[in-house]
Amino acid sequence: MAESVPAKYTFDPAENQVLLHLVGDWSYSTGIPPISALLNDINSAKVTAVTFNTEKLQTWDSGLMIFLIELIDNCKQNNIQVDKTNLPQGVSRLLNLAYAVPERKGARRTVLGQPVLTKIGNVTIEMHRSWNDMLNFVGDLCKGTYNLIRGRARLRIADLFYQIEAAGPSALMIITLISTLVGMILAFVGAVQLRLFGAEIFIANLVGLGMAREMGAIMTAIIMAGRSGSAYAAQIGTMQVNEEIDALNTMGISPIEFLVLPRLLALCITMPLLCIYSIFMGIFGGAVVSAGLFDISFYQYYLQIQDFVELKHFIIGILKAAVFGVLVATAGCFRGLQCGRSASAVGFAATSAVVTSLVLIIVADAVITVICQVLGV
Amino acid sequence: MSQALHLQVKNMTMAYADTIIQQNLEFSVKRSEIFIIMGGSGCGKSTLLRHLIGLMQPASGEVVIDDINIWDSSVEERTRTISRSGVLYQSGALFSSMTLGENIALPLSEYTSLASALIEKIVSYKLSLVGLAGFEDYYPSEISGGMRKRAGLARAMALDPDILFIDEPSAGLDPISAKLLDRLILELRDSQGTTIVMVTHELESIFSVGDSSIFLDTDEKTMIASGPPKQLLKESSDPRVLNFLTRSV
Ligand SMILES: Nc1ncnc2c1ncn2[C@@H]1O[C@H](COP(=O)(O)OP(=O)(O)O)[C@@H](O)[C@H]1O
Numbered sequence A: 001m002a003e004s005v006p007a008k009y010t011f012d013p014a015e016n017q018v019l020l021h022l023v024g025d026w027s028y029s030t031g032i033p034p035i036s037a038l039l040n041d042i043n044s045a046k047v048t049a050v051t052f053n054t055e056k057l058q059t060w061d062s063g064l065m066i067f068l069i070e071l072i073d074n075c076k077q078n079n080i081q082v083d084k085t086n087l088p089q090g091v092s093r094l095l096n097l098a099y100a101v102p103e104r105k106g107a108r109r110t111v112l113g114q115p116v117l118t119k120i121g122n123v124t125i126e127m128h129r130s131w132n133d134m135l136n137f138v139g140d141l142c143k144g145t146y147n148l149i150r151g152r153a154r155l156r157i158a159d160l161f162y163q164i165e166a167a168g169p170s171a172l173m174i175i176t177l178i179s180t181l182v183g184m185i186l187a188f189v190g191a192v193q194l195r196l197f198g199a200e201i202f203i204a205n206l207v208g209l210g211m212a213r214e215m216g217a218i219m220t221a222i223i224m225a226g227r228s229g230s231a232y233a234a235q236i237g238t239m240q241v242n243e244e245i246d247a248l249n250t251m252g253i254s255p256i257e258f259l260v261l262p263r264l265l266a267l268c269i270t271m272p273l274l275c276i277y278s279i280f281m282g283i284f285g286g287a288v289v290s291a292g293l294f295d296i297s298f299y300q301y302y303l304q305i306q307d308f309v310e311l312k313h314f315i316i317g318i319l320k321a322a323v324f325g326v327l328v329a330t331a332g333c334f335r336g337l338q339c340g341r342s343a344s345a346v347g348f349a350a351t352s353a354v355v356t357s358l359v360l361i362i363v364a365d366a367v368i369t370v371i372c373q374v375l376g377v
Numbered sequence B: 001m002s003q004a005l006h007l008q009v010k011n012m013t014m015a016y017a018d019t020i021i022q023q024n025l026e027f028s029v030k031r032s033e034i035f036i037i038m039g040g041s042g043c044g045k046s047t048l049l050r051h052l053i054g055l056m057q058p059a060s061g062e063v064v065i066d067d068i069n070i071w072d073s074s075v076e077e078r079t080r081t082i083s084r085s086g087v088l089y090q091s092g093a094l095f096s097s098m099t100l101g102e103n104i105a106l107p108l109s110e111y112t113s114l115a116s117a118l119i120e121k122i123v124s125y126k127l128s129l130v131g132l133a134g135f136e137d138y139y140p141s142e143i144s145g146g147m148r149k150r151a152g153l154a155r156a157m158a159l160d161p162d163i164l165f166i167d168e169p170s171a172g173l174d175p176i177s178a179k180l181l182d183r184l185i186l187e188l189r190d191s192q193g194t195t196i197v198m199v200t201h202e203l204e205s206i207f208s209v210g211d212s213s214i215f216l217d218t219d220e221k222t223m224i225a226s227g228p229p230k231q232l233l234k235e236s237s238d239p240r241v242l243n244f245l246t247r248s249v
C-alpha cells in the first residue's frame, strides 16, 4: 500500500460559493479532519453553494461519507446548494443510496430524560400488568387442570413421563448429598447443646422432627427450584424466542395444557417422593453423627424416632412438598411464558424463576405453619 | 492490495468428521466481482462459506485470501485477514439483546479506536445506506424479517470490508424486498468496489448481478460447473445445471 497521505481540505471562498479541495486519504482509520470549523466558516461566509475538487483525493471510505453527510445536512438547513458533480462516482452513488429512504417519521426513539414521576408511573403500570398476567396465568392453569380432570386436556403422556424422569431420578444424587449433610449438621448443632443437660438421646427427636416437618420439604424444594424451575423457564423462554409458543397458539393448542401441565404434574408427583427420600437421608445423616460422635447406637436412635416422631409429621412434610412442587413449576413456567424475545430475556426469565420460587416457598411454608398451629396438628 | 485475485480455493475437501461434504473444489474470485455459489439444498453451500470465512478448517486443500493462506499463517494474521471481511448469515444473526445501533457499533468498537461520537455517526450512516435511518434504538425482535436482513447487511459492512460473504440474502423475503436487497448489494459493489461472495437460488439475482459462479452437486460431492452464469446457461451441457438455471424438473 502506498504511504497514506493525511486527509486535508482547503477552502476557496470565491464569490458566494465555496470550492472544497479534498486532498489525501479520507479514511476513518487514518483520521478525518474535524468538520465544525468548516461548518462555521461556511455558515458565516454567507455562501449560497458548495462545490468540490477531488483531483487529489486518494483512497476513501465511510470516513469521507460521514464527513460529507454532515456537510450536506448542515447546508440543507441553511439553504446552501451542494454540487455533487465533481465527487467520485462511487461517493455520489453512496450518497444517493443513503438519502434514498428518508428517515421514517417517528422511528427515532427518545429514551433519555424521563422525569422521575413518569418513571414511577411506568413502573406502577408495569407492576399492575405483571400482576394481571399472573392472575390470568393462574386462571388458565385452573381451567387446564379442570380439563385434565375431565380427561379433555391435550397432554402428551410421553411428555409427562419424560418430565417425571428429568425431575425425579436425575435429582437423586444431589438430594442424597444435601439431605445427608443437613441431617448431620442438625444432629451436630443440637447435640452440642443437648449434651450440656446429658440429653444427647433427644438428638433423634430433633433430627427426626426437623427433617420430617420442615427441612426435607424445604431442601427438596430449594434444589428443585434451582434444577427444574430454572430449566422450565429457560426451555419455555427459548420456545417464546423461536415463536414456538405462537405456533402452538395458532394450532389451537393451549401452551398451558401442552407445556405447563406436564411439568406441573411431574413436580407434583416427584416432589413428595423426593421429599420422603430426603427425610430418610437426613435421619440417616443424623444417625451417623449420633453414633460416631455421641455414642448413641443406631438401634437406640431408631427406637427414639419411632416413639417420638409421629406419622402426622411426615404427612405434613410430604404435603408441603407437593405444594412447593406446584409453586416451583408454576413460577418456572410463568416466567418462561412471560419471557421477552432475546437471549438475555431467557437468562432473566431463568433467574427470576428461581427467585420467585424461593420467595413463594418460604411464604407458603410460613402460611402452612400458621395453619397447622391453628388446627393444632 | 491490487492483485486481481482476491480469494482462491485450491483443491479443497470439506468434511464434518468423517462425512465428506464436497471435494476437489477449485475456484478463484476476482477483486470487485460478484461470485455466486449455487446448488440444491443440503449440498454444502453454507458449509463452503464457513470454510471461506475461517470458521471451519478444510479437511485438505487451501483457502487463500489476499495471497495469505489463512490456515497456514499465524493466528493473528488469520484474524486480521478475516476481520477485513464481512458476513451476512442466513438468519441475520443479529445479537438479540442489543439494539441495531449497538449491533453495528460492536465491530467498530472492537476493531478500531474511534471515539464513540464518530462511531455513532458511522452507525447512522450505515443504517441509512440500507434504508433503516433512525432505527438505532430498535431491538431485532421489534423489526420485520426483511429489515433484520438489511440490518445484518449494515453490520456486515460496518468495517468497510474488502470482501462480503452473504448466505441466501433473499431467503424468506417477499419478491420485492428480495429484489431491493439484490439491488442494494449491487449498488454497494459498484460504489465501493467490494468483492461479494453470495449463496443464492434466485435466478433474477444470479443472472442480473452474478459475474462468475460455481455449481455444487450433492451426489457427485464436487463442483460440476463453473463460469459466468449467463455463459453456463448458453454453453453447459449438464442437465442438472440447466434444470437449475431454467427452473425445470
Ligand atoms: N454441524 C454439522 N455436522 C454434521 N453435518 C452437517 C453439519 N452441518 C451441516 N451438515 C451437513 O452438511 C450438508 C451441507 O449442509 P449445508 O452446508 O448447510 O447445506 P446448504 O447447501 O443447504 O447450505 C448437509 O447434508 C448437512 O446435513
Ligand SMILES: [Mg+2]
Pocket (backbone or CB within 6 Å): B045, B046, B047, B090, B167
Ligand atoms: Mg444453507
